[in-house]
Amino acid sequence: MTINKPTILIVDDEPVNIKILNEILKQEHQIKVANNGRQAINLAHLQPLPDMILLDLLMPDMDGFTVCEQLKKSSCTRDIPIIFITASDAEEDENKGFEVGAVDFITRPFSPSIVQARVKNHLLLLHQKRELQRMHQEVLALSLTDSLTGLSNRRRLNEFINQEWIRALRNQIPIGILFIDLDHFKNYNDYYGHTAGDHCLQAISRVLQNRIREQDLSARYGGEEFICILLDTDIDGVIRVGSDILRQIREMNIPHANSAIDNRITLSMGGTAIIPNSNIYPDSIIETADKLLYIAKKEGRDRLVAQAYAPV
Amino acid sequence: MMQNSAENSSPLSLPGSLPGFNLDKGLKLLNSNTQLFTRLLKEFYYKYRIADEQLQQYLFSGDIKAARLLVHTLKGLAANLAAGDLYRAANALEKVLEKKLQPETDNKHHHDAEFADVQTALLYSMHGLSTWLDSHKTKNMHHYYLIKAKPPSDAHNTIESLIQSLFQQLQFANPQSIDFLAELQQAIVKKYPSYVLNSYLLELELELDRFQFGAANLILTNIQQEIIRLQRSQRSMAAV
Numbered sequence: 001m002t003i004n005k006p007t008i009l010i011v012d013d014e015p016v017n018i019k020i021l022n023e024i025l026k027q028e029h030q031i032k033v034a035n036n037g038r039q040a041i042n043l044a045h046l047q048p049l050p051d052m053i054l055l056d057l058l059m060p061d062m063d064g065f066t067v068c069e070q071l072k073k074s075s076c077t078r079d080i081p082i083i084f085i086t087a088s089d090a091e092e093d094e095n096k097g098f099e100v101g102a103v104d105f106i107t108r109p110f111s112p113s114i115v116q117a118r119v120k121n122h123l124l125l126l127h128q129k130r131e132l133q134r135m136h137q138e139v140l141a142l143s144l145t146d147s148l149t150g151l152s153n154r155r156r157l158n159e160f161i162n163q164e165w166i167r168a169l170r171n172q173i174p175i176g177i178l179f180i181d182l183d184h185f186k187n188y189n190d191y192y193g194h195t196a197g198d199h200c201l202q203a204i205s206r207v208l209q210n211r212i213r214e215q216d217l218s219a220r221y222g223g224e225e226f227i228c229i230l231l232d233t234d235i236d237g238v239i240r241v242g243s244d245i246l247r248q249i250r251e252m253n254i255p256h257a258n259s260a261i262d263n264r265i266t267l268s269m270g271g272t273a274i275i276p277n278s279n280i281y282p283d284s285i286i287e288t289a290d291k292l293l294y295i296a297k298k299e300g301r302d303r304l305v306a307q308a309y310a311p312v
Numbered sequence: 313m314m315q316n317s318a319e320n321s322s323p324l325s326l327p328g329s330l331p332g333f334n335l336d337k338g339l340k341l342l343n344s345n346t347q348l349f350t351r352l353l354k355e356f357y358y359k360y361r362i363a364d365e366q367l368q369q370y371l372f373s374g375d376i377k378a379a380r381l382l383v384h385t386l387k388g389l390a391a392n393l394a395a396g397d398l399y400r401a402a403n404a405l406e407k408v409l410e411k412k413l414q415p416e417t418d419n420k421h422h423h424d425a426e427f428a429d430v431q432t433a434l435l436y437s438m439h440g441l442s443t444w445l446d447s448h449k450t451k452n453m454h455h456y457y458l459i460k461a462k463p464p465s466d467a468h469n470t471i472e473s474l475i476q477s478l479f480q481q482l483q484f485a486n487p488q489s490i491d492f493l494a495e496l497q498q499a500i501v502k503k504y505p506s507y508v509l510n511s512y513l514l515e516l517e518l519e520l521d522r523f524q525f526g527a528a529n530l531i532l533t534n535i536q537q538e539i540i541r542l543q544r545s546q547r548s549m550a551a552v
Contacts, residue, residue, distance in 0.1 A: 023345055
């Protein structure tokens, strides 16, 4: 069975009507059929979902209006364009059809070329709508992503931590955080150039992204600063993840001839974890992790300093 | 490859004229597909040849809703098949019945005249169809999907794969499912001549023609089970 043709679901209790529409449309479309409203609703939810539904108005048990209303209520099927095809030429039926969400209304007898043209036009509109939605998603993703590293940006970080904080507060589960900074990165840029610096940031970002789980978040906080938010993770978990990241960066052995610590790229990290309570805000945990990072720097860099949250 | 067998086996051809029908207009509505138009006219005849009696019963018993549904269906079919007089008569009767269904009407309007027009138009069209069909002495409308194909040598494996193929079509609610039946019918009839299987195959053809995929699925399962039973029986007899 060809999978590239649009799928049309034809709904009619009279097989002769189905055969006529099938004949008109089968060349350029995959056709599915249903004999009644209940079947139509079920088939509309089965993969491959139809790209369009041609719906008879008057059927025993469940009429076309009711089928259309049901389909418009479901998130899976609400965007499928529905065209009523009926022998009814009553204006009130046509009005009601549009009110319940149909995009078009074709009365019998119809001309095959008109049916084909209307189906084609509505499929084109659907395609354009989907394309717009996809572009919107892309733009939205870009607005929440750091363009150099592909990690979340600060805007997304704030959004994420605020919403997860509420969830963790409600469920009384811990949130962990790692605040990460590349040691002597300005020296790296000065020595190797900014292009090499960008590549280095991208390499570090890949390590962070690969180490965390799907439900966690890695973000670029500043020039060479990163934050990892680890959901449902206590301080032991934070230490485990942080140590792992440190080990992987060490193993990568990225040369840094201008570092005061070693001849390779190193990271300093501050890590903490908390079960949220209503007296503390998300900013506090970031501030704490930042201060622990400062301690890591003071103690010689290339290390993780972590402790369970305590007001600093 | 599956073929619609009507072009190979059906001797029925469209007449030059058919009372009650505008054949040129009907063909135009179906992209000049003569074969399909012929099949639909036949189907219309066999399904609705006593529709006037049915309609009369509904009206007599006061079941206006059922009457309206039937008239609406006839109207739609008449439109699709270019039966102008029937379309106009059904349209007029439908309007009267719609008014009767509205709660605020006083129901004083009688539908006798409009019903009489529908009855006349129906009888006229059906008479024309009956004459045409009788002249071709078509015995059974449901056998035009059989094709004369040589069954493959490994008949059973083919039968099983054809059955699975048809199951897939039913799952997809594909209106072309009936096109997958012909080869299966031929293979089964050759390998397992059996009254029970022939009955199932006929039932299956009917249900596929009406797009009743649920019922078709059940019948196909029965066919599968009957074949298994026959195979066991053949093996036992061979052992003896």
